[in-house]
Amino acid sequence: MFPVSFLTLQIKEGQEICFPQPGSSHSGLRTPALSRRHSADGTIGSDRAPADRFHPYRRQFSDGAVDASDCLLQSSSSLSSLQEVNIPDTGSCSSDVQTTWGEYSDSVQVPKFTTLSVSSITELSKAFYCQQVHILQHILMNFNRGNIFSHSSLLVVPSNFFILIFMALKNSKTGSLPVSEIYSFMTEHFPYFKNAPDGWKNSVRHNLSLNKCFEKVENKNGNTSRKGCLWGLNPAKVEKMQEELHKWRRKDPQTIRRSMAKPEDFDRLLGEKPDRLRPLPPYPSTNNTTLKRVAPTYSPAPLPLNPAQPPLACRPVPQSEYAHIQPSYLPHTTLQPSSSFALYSPCGQQPAAGVPSPSGCLNSPIAGKMPPVYKVGLPGEYNVDLRGMHELLQDGDTSYDIDTLNPSLTDLQLQGNLWEELRKDSLVSEPHGPATHLSTSFPQQDHHQQTSCLQTFSPTFEGNAGPCCKAAYEDEDPDRSCWNGLHPVGYSGLESLAGYLTSCTTSISLM
DNA sequence: CATGGCGTCTCGT
DNA sequence: ACGAGACGCCATG
Numbered sequence: 048m049f050p051v052s053f054l055t056l057q058i059k060e061g062q063e064i065c066f067p068q069p070g071s072s073h074s075g076l077r078t079p080a081l082s083r084r085h086s087a088d089g090t091i092g093s094d095r096a097p098a099d100r101f102h103p104y105r106r107q108f109s110d111g112a113v114d115a116s117d118c119l120l121q122s123s124s125s126l127s128s129l130q131e132v133n134i135p136d137t138g139s140c141s142s143d144v145q146t147t148w149g150e151y152s153d154s155v156q157v158p159k160f161t162t163l164s165v166s167s168i169t170e171l172s173k174a175f176y177c178q179q180v181h182i183l184q185h186i187l188m189n190f191n192r193g194n195i196f197s198h199s200s201l202l203v204v205p206s207n208f209f210i211l212i213f214m215a216l217k218n219s220k221t222g223s224l225p226v227s228e229i230y231s232f233m234t235e236h237f238p239y240f241k242n243a244p245d246g247w248k249n250s251v252r253h254n255l256s257l258n259k260c261f262e263k264v265e266n267k268n269g270n271t272s273r274k275g276c277l278w279g280l281n282p283a284k285v286e287k288m289q290e291e292l293h294k295w296r297r298k299d300p301q302t303i304r305r306s307m308a309k310p311e312d313f314d315r316l317l318g319e320k321p322d323r324l325r326p327l328p329p330y331p332s333t334n335n336t337t338l339k340r341v342a343p344t345y346s347p348a349p350l351p352l353n354p355a356q357p358p359l360a361c362r363p364v365p366q367s368e369y370a371h372i373q374p375s376y377l378p379h380t381t382l383q384p385s386s387s388f389a390l391y392s393p394c395g396q397q398p399a400a401g402v403p404s405p406s407g408c409l410n411s412p413i414a415g416k417m418p419p420v421y422k423v424g425l426p427g428e429y430n431v432d433l434r435g436m437h438e439l440l441q442d443g444d445t446s447y448d449i450d451t452l453n454p455s456l457t458d459l460q461l462q463g464n465l466w467e468e469l470r471k472d473s474l475v476s477e478p479h480g481p482a483t484h485l486s487t488s489f490p491q492q493d494h495h496q497q498t499s500c501l502q503t504f505s506p507t508f509e510g511n512a513g514p515c516c517k518a519a520y521e522d523e524d525p526d527r528s529c530w531n532g533l534h535p536v537g538y539s540g541l542e543s544l545a546g547y548l549t550s551c552t553t554s555i556s557l558m
Numbered sequence: 559c560a561t562g563g564c565g566t567c568t569c570g571t
Numbered sequence: 572a573c574g575a576g577a578c579g580c581c582a583t584g
Contacts, residue, residue, distance in 0.1 A: 207574085207575095208574090208575070209574080209575095225562095226561090226562065226563090227561085227562090246576060246577070247576090248561095248562095249576070249577075249578085250575060250576055250577095252561095252562065252563060252564075253563090253564075253565095253575075253576075253577095254574090254575080255563080255564095256563060256564050256565085257564080257565090257574095257575095258574095263563095275561085275562070275583080275584080276562085276563085
């Protein structure tokens with residue numbers, strides 16, 4: 048009923064991996080022009096073979112290209128599963144490492160099309176190599192987009208419009224929304240819709256009209272004009288909808304999380320607290336030691352708290368113009384701004400792609416494209432203690448403990464081991480010292496390359512790991528959440544990529 | 559003209 | 572049978 052397809056990749060001996068040029072038609076989802084055949088005059092019909100039709104429950108591929116998002120998602124599977132990875136044969140890769148270069152900015156060139164040959168590697172290193180390749184592919188893709196932390200490439204198609212609309216309405220402050228805000232909710236919380244063909248909006252409207260669970264609500268002017276009305280939940284059906292939501296939630300929570308822009312909002316958006324508390328996982332060390340691994344701050348050095356500047360998420364949330372409408376059936380808690388309407392308030396907006404960050408790495412020629420430095424301030428809303436973190440981490444599925452923190456890399460053990468390896472080799476800084484650039488682990492890189500990399504590695508949580516971790520997600524740019532623990536390092540040359548891969552495979556071989 | 563509401567048809571499960 | 576997208580038409584701002 049709620050299938051979400053994942054690309055299964057398979058690397059075979061000697062097979063090569065090609066990075067499709069990001070932004071091209073080979074890089075992911077179809078463009079609306081390819082899939083949408085809706086025209087007012089009816090001259091454009093559905094002339095496509097049924098199998099070629101756009102279907103929201105299926106990943107939309109073009110010409111066998113590999114979507115980096117799938118790769119990244121796939122990479123989140125733990126090494127223990129060692130899923131094979133099958134990459135469509137492009138037939139265009141010949142040498143071990145090839146690249147063409149395209150202008151990224153005035154000063155920096157980045158690979159536009161990169162091919163890497165995968166051969167003569169062990170099963171284990173294959174999997175790990177693949178994982179790293181996926182990550183790098185993602186880096187390259189977003190690098191070329193000028194938006195290295197674009198979350199939009201982390202796409203899992205969320206299914207069931209009925210549920211999504213219900214979620215939107217349920218999490219609204221008033222319990223009723225105009226369709227446009229339902230759209231907004233969906234695009235904001237489910238990145239798939241950001242670039243999805245417009246057909247989904249049609250389906251939303253269709254659902255609203257057809258489904259008896261939804262009903263039109265008088266707007267504030269008291270008129271019920273055909274256009275621009277509010278949509279609410281049918282009180283008589285709320286219970287049933289809630290049941291459906293619970294079913295959906297339990298059916299495949301991992302997929303739902305992956306489809307979300309902020310997986311940590313899973314519980315809040317789906318309106319359900321975990322049924323029971325699980326004991327905290329037996330973290331071997333102090334809290335900050337554990338958590339710093341999975342959620343490094345993206346700061347070259349620890350930043351002091353600045354109480355004078357309230358965190359972004361603490362800013363006042365604009366009142367909805369529909370705030371006057373009080374849903375009678377909603378539990379009181381859903382009316383709390385902090386847990387409902389604020390979710391899709393401008394506080395959660397992401398900076399526009401390519402907008403220079405005020406706090407990038409100034410040494411870099413592409414400082415303007417740098418991810419902003421995370422501040423350690425905590426939004427009051429997320430100022431949770433470890434118990435709060437604990438609650439976030441439980442959902443009856445232990446695999447989410449890490450997924451909650453890092454939707455793109457599930458295997459804590461792998462990260463931890465790799466981290467330890469790097470640490471032993473003095474390749475990363477100690478927690479309380481200034482963060483060392485990760486690129487120092489790549490002997491192939493010269494100094495210039497190192498300084499031109501995007502340096503975002505700082506494993507410091509300074510004893511407040513839980514909230515900081517949360518803040519790192521919530522504050523400033525949720526796009527980066529997918530990089531927690533992945534150390535998004537931009538590479539100025541393919542040597543860097545090769546070096547990274549080499550170091551990664553070396554690290555894994557030591558495990 | 560863009561957007562929204564809604565009916566009908568078709569398809570996939 | 573049911574859910575959902577495609578498509579079309581009309582109303583509204």
